[in-house]
Amino acid sequence: MNKELRAVADNIIDAAIKAVLPDEAVKKTLKDRKFDGKVILVAVGKAAWQMAHAAVAVLGHVDGGVVVTKYNHVKGKIPGVTCCEAGHPVPDANSFASTQKALELVQGLQPEDTVLFLLSGGGSALFEKPLIPAADLEELTHNLLVCGADIVEINTLRKRFSGVKGGRFAQLCAPAHVVSIVLSDILGDPLDMIASGPAYPDSSTCAQAKEIVQKYHLPMTEQMLALLEQETPKALANVETQITGSVRQLCAAAAATARTLGYEPLILTDCLSCEAREAGVFLANMVRY
Secondary structure, eight states: OOHHHHHHHHHHHHHHHHHHHHHHHHHHHHOOOOSSEEEEEESTTHHHHHHHHHHHHHHHHOOOOEEEETTTTSSBBTTTTTEEEEEESSSSHHHHHHHHHHHTTTTTOOTTOEEEEEEEEEHHHSOOOBBOOOHHHHHHHHHHHTTOOOOHHHHHHHHHHHTTTTTHHHHHHSSEEEEEEEOSSTTTTTTTGGOTTTTTTTOOHHHHHHHHHHTOOOOHHHHHHHHHTTTOOOOOOOOOEEEEOOOOHHHHHHHHHHHHOOOOOOOOOOTSOOOOOHHHHHHHHHHHH
């Protein structure tokens, strides 16, 4: 690759990455927002600290908050916010304790209050209130990770055994309004699947969950079988959701920059709803041939 083309490629890559950095994505979303009542911040995921830090910088202060992120991902104190680290990809005792702190913060809020919910990849393990014993949840998570189930199948089952996934966290925040800012890590941005959708109506069904159990021959206790019969929330009236920093936005920023530099980008629409590994194979085959 000659120097000129390398410079063009570097410019496109730089613009794409800047468009989806957690800090910038949150700042852009919140810069013109005004909130009435209390503002409680709950940030969950591998990028939770960066997102929370940016949110407090924009808002000036919050009336309480909790960050739940992966071990060694907290980079310092955030005013008014308790920063916690927990297990990933398998939830641990710190996942449960940190989630409980968040649930305590959102109790007793009023309709004029707001829960600012900042969500990024990894949230399924980090944010958890299990409805089954921790040992059973750990075994289920392990079995799902090794059986070949994809992220949608994994999260469909996780929702069934959780008190916060599949829209249940938003229910617990009511009557407060939930403003959910989502840093998407799944191609196609399925909001009910990103971190198992704690603040988004669940599109998956009990029937689908049971099909996954049968498909991978997953062992189930009687308690788990009973929970598979309980449907998740299909509508949430108190939630407003904004996707930011998604793969789609990254591609859009790259395409826009390419056009300004005189190049016409190739839009790979076939990859917009596939898994990242499938998109990688598709692109590799294009380069090869």
